[in-house]
Amino acid sequence: MTTPTRDYYQVLGVGRGASAEEIQRAYRKLARQYHPDVNKDPGAEERFKEIGEAYDVLSDPKSRERYDRFGSAWRQVPEGFDPAAAGSPFGGGSRVWVNAGDPGSGFSGFGSDVDLDDLFSGLFGRGGRAGGSGRGPMPGADTEAEIELSVEDAYTGGRRRITLATASGSRSYEVTIPAGVTDGQRIRLAGQGGQGSGGGVRGDLYLMVRLAPHPRFRVDGRDLTVDLPVSPWEAALGGTVPVETPAGRAQVTVPAGSSTGRKLRLRGRGLPNPRGTAGDLYAEVRVMVPPQLTPTERRLFEQLAEESRFDPRSWEPRRSA
Secondary structure (H helix, E strand, C coil): CCCCCCCCHHHHHCCCCCCCHHHHHHHHHHHHCCCCCCCCCHHHHHHHHHHHHHHHHHCCCHHHHHHHHHHHHHHHHCCCCCCHHHHHHHHCCCCCCCCCCCCCCCCCCCCCCCCCCHHHHHHHHHHECCCCCCCECCCCCCCCCCECCHHHHHHCEEEEEEEEEEEEEEEEEEEEEEEEHHHCCCCECCCCCCEEEECCCCCEEEEEEEEEECCEEEEEEEEEEEEEEEEHHHHHHHHEEEECCCCEEEEEECCCCCCCEEEEEEEECCCCCCCCCCHHHHEEEECCCCCCCCCHHHHHHHHHHHHHHCCCCCCCCCCCC
């Protein structure tokens, strides 16, 4: 018996009537919470994958409509399929909700161990309609593989050739990477999945995106964080300094009196979003001191130490507003 897939709406914690904006907000909040880079709990990575899969389906109007109709078996149902027109064996032309055991979805389920071959042969009928002779066309199964991308590739997108190992050898594909693709998002290659039977169409191949660890950028959903090294005088006096972004070098203003850990926000400089607002890039201040002081530098620092009354270890409790 297979393990039933959790209802995607439950995964994101939204109602079935949630708007696209509500779904996006829920996804971004959960993705930040369970991203493996920030959440080291044993189950965080699997939860993050589950959240990404749910968002990938529910954020697309077409896939969401099919998921709402057919539940977790929606990928096995051909696009445009109308159960009433196919001659449903479950009652005089009424719609059939294929759910395969989604818990709490509100649909009438058939159980997590449903035999989809038997189910779809009943839906399509023998020879194309219920009660006909011979098995009708059966669509091929959808398949899934992982693809690893750099942050730069995810930012720019574009065409890329990939090679996947299969049981019969290897196979190459030309893939269009959408600009702004995120970790856990899936890229659909229509008709590149399992072979159909009886003249049925091939299934689809879904590529699960994994962003490779980057030496400079830390990824949180569509937001990026990069360290910003500054000198003690730049941190104290403020100034404009260069910062690295996936699109190249930019300039950021460091406010006077900045300490290590302060984050400077560059709005819209994170991963792009073809369906909405781009992510942000955060430049996190790191105050750096010279590893070796020249005699002049040492003299100036000693003079500063004598003149300054600043104590970095003193603090006052924050007063409530």
